[in-house]
Amino acid sequence: MSTTSTANELSTHGLKLGYGANIIVDGVDLTLPGGAVxxxxxxxxxxxxxLLRGMARLLAPAAGTVTLDGSDIHRMPARALARRMGLLPQQAIAPEGVTVEALVRLGRYPHQRMLTPWSKADQTAVEEALERTGTTVLRDRSxxxxxxxxxxxxxxxxxxxQDTPLLLLDEPTTFLDLRHQLDVLDLVEELNTEAGRTVVMVLHDLGQAARYADHLVVMCDGRPAAAGPPAEVLTAELVEEVFQVECRVVPDPETGTPLVVPRARSGRRAVPAAP
Structure with missing residues (x-):
């Protein structure tokens, strides 16, 4: 994980988001560090x-603002924002019959100009993306x-x-088995440490979040319950308060990062106390 910087700093200011009259995110003030995961x-x-949809400008605020390096993202030209921010939505829908390669080529749209031909740089970006995600063998599949x-x-x-310095990933490990979950999270770490990209991702697994993230935001009822370095944020008290799960938080034996171990709910499964 890399040292944070001020570039690609994403912030919310009094942000309210919802659908119709139903407010889901209510008055959130957050600063997500640039150069970090x-x-x-x-x-x-x-x-x-x-929250991620609001930060990606897919959802207009009911109130408040989202800024990228101090600039309101809703005042930025769409193409300019797309060159700085890439998004993996939670439920992406591909055009019917499109191949994998054709889908990936769509990521180059923000870099295209009218009457400008497809370039070697565009194809290189597509090839690298296919290679990094292990999808080269799938390129011709629908x-x-x-x-x-x-x-x-x-x-x-x-x-x-899309080759942006900021990536927003909504549950990138969904549908993936454990090996491919780790492949994706290792890739996130490489993009951050080797390419300096800022990554914001929604995850469900607390252990994976603590292992791979520099900064953790714990949401509860539409507001952050805590935010900061995982070692400071992820406590047994917080997990019980937010998730209603009694647990112990112990050091991960591989990384030393916080690992949540739920307490056994059945006496049959509990480890007997030492005599």
């Missing part, structure tokens, strides 16, 4: 994905024919091909 966690229906995990990796490849 931020994980947003929380129970179901707490506002994680809604996205409709893919498994959930393969489809998810194809969408991640599109986000990578």
């Amino acid at each position: 931020t994980a947003v966690v929380g129970p179901n229906a707490c506002g994680k994905s809604t 996205v409709d024919e893919l498994s959930g995990g393969q489809r998810q990796r194809a969408w991640i490849a599109l986000a990578l091909a």
Whole structure:
């Protein structure tokens, strides 16, 4: 994980987001550090994905603002924002019959100009995205024919091909088995440490969030319950308050980062006390 910087700093100011009269995210003030990996966690229906949608300008605020390096994203030209911010949405829908390569090529749209031909740089970005996500062998397959995990990796490849310094990923490990979850999270870490990209991602697994993120935001009922370095934020008290799960938080034996161990709910499964 890299040292944070002020570039690509994403902030919300009194942000309210919702659907119609139903407010989901209510008056949030947050600053997500540039040059870092931020994980947003929380129970179901707490506002994680809604917050990410608001930060990506997919959802207009009911109140408040979202700024990128101090500039209101709603005042930025769409193409200019797309060259700075890439997004993997939670429920992406591909055009019917589109191949994996054609889908990934769509990531180059923000870099295109009218009457400008497809360039070597464009193709290189597509090839690298396919390679990084292990989807090169799928390039000629229709996205409709893919498994959930393969489809998810194809969408991640599109986000990578966009080649932005800031990536927003909404549940990037959805549909993936454990190996491919770790592959995606290792890729996030590489993009941050080797390419200096800022990443904001919604995750469900608290251990993975603590292991891979520099900064953790814990959402509860539409507001942050806590935010900061995982080692400072992720406590047994916080987990019980936010998730209603009794647990112990112990050091991960591989990384030393916080690892949440739920307490056994059945006496049969509990470890007997020492005599």
